[in-house]
Amino acid sequence: xxxxxxxxxxxxxxxxxxxxxxxxxxxxxxxxxxxxxxxxxxxxxxxxxxxxxxxxxxxxxxxxxxxxxxxxxxxxxxxxxxxxxxxxxxxxxxxxxxxxxxxxxxxxxxxxxxxxxxxxxxxxxxxxxxxxxxxxxxxxxxxxxxxxxxxxxxxxxxxxxxxxxxxxxxxxxxxxxxxxxxxxxxxxxxxxxxxxxxx
Numbered sequence: 094x095x096x097x098x099x100x101x102x103x104x105x106x107x108x109x110x111x112x113x114x115x116x117x118x119x120x121x122x123x124x125x126x127x128x129x130x131x132x133x134x135x136x137x138x139x140x141x142x143x144x145x146x147x148x149x150x151x152x153x154x155x156x157x158x159x160x161x162x163x164x165x166x167x168x169x170x171x172x173x174x175x176x177x178x179x180x181x182x183x184x185x186x187x188x189x190x191x192x193x194x195x196x197x198x199x200x201x202x203x204x205x206x207x208x209x210x211x212x213x214x215x216x217x218x219x220x221x222x223x224x225x226x227x228x229x230x231x232x233x234x235x236x237x238x239x240x241x242x243x244x245x246x247x248x249x250x251x252x253x254x255x256x257x258x259x260x261x262x263x264x265x266x267x268x269x270x271x272x273x274x275x276x277x278x279x280x281x282x283x284x285x286x287x288x289x290x291x292x
Contacts, residue, residue, distance in 0.1 A: 099141060117263075160286065178266055241272055
C-alpha cells in the first residue's frame, strides 16, 4: 500500500507582491493584449501615413498643448505613484490612502485634459482615414486611462473600509504597476499623434 504525504499549507501567505500575485499575472496579460492593440493601431497609422502624399489628410496637425500637458502630468505622476507603491509594500495604510486619492485626482485631471485633446485634434473621426485612425488611437488610450482610473477609485474606496486588509496592499502595487504601463504607452502615442503630422 502506498503512503500518502499530506502537507499543512495553512501557514502559506494568501497574497503576494509582483509575480507572486495572481492579479499581477492578470495585469500582465491585460497589458500584453492592450500593447498588441496599440501596436496594430500604430501600424495602421504608419501605413496610412506612408501611402498618402499629404499628411494629415484634410486637416491641420492637432494643437500641441493638450497632449504636451498630459505628457508632463503623466511623467510627474510617476513620483506619487512610486510613493504609493513603497507605502503599500510597507502596508502603511495612511500613506496608501493619500497616494490613492492623489492618483485618482491625477486620473480625473488627465481625463479632463483628454476631453480638450479630442476637441483640439482639428479633425473629426468621420472626416478621413487620418481622422479615423487618430480618433481610434486616442480612444484606445482613453479606454486604457478610464480602466486604470476606475481601478484606482475602487481601491481607494476599499482602503477606507473594513476591506483594507494586507492582501489589498498587493492590489495597490498591481495598480501602480499598471499605471506605469499607462504612462509608458502614452509617450510613443503622443509622438505619433502630435509630432508625426508636423514632419
